Amino acid sequence: MKTVFRKSFERDLKKIKDRWVLEQVKRAIEEAEGATSLKGVSGVKRLSDAGSFYRIRIGEYRIGIAVERSEVEFVRCLHRREIYRYFP
Structure with missing residues (x-):
């Protein structure tokens, strides 16, 4: 899948x-680039009622991603206490 990074993700x-x-x-990130669909990425969970927004769990941190067809956009990477304030 093609990957895109937002400035907010890079700052985080x-x-x-x-x-x-x-x-x-x-x-x-490497796993997402090599996967043909989200099923190939471990730890991905769809956010309820959020459309095409998903999260990847990494210990105490969460990566917020947006998926459009074959493109994955990495939006935020924050601690689990903060991620849902700023994403989606």
């Missing part, structure tokens, strides 16, 4: 200090 990654989380985010 700069704020994360935990190397394990950053490595897992990198793995999730």
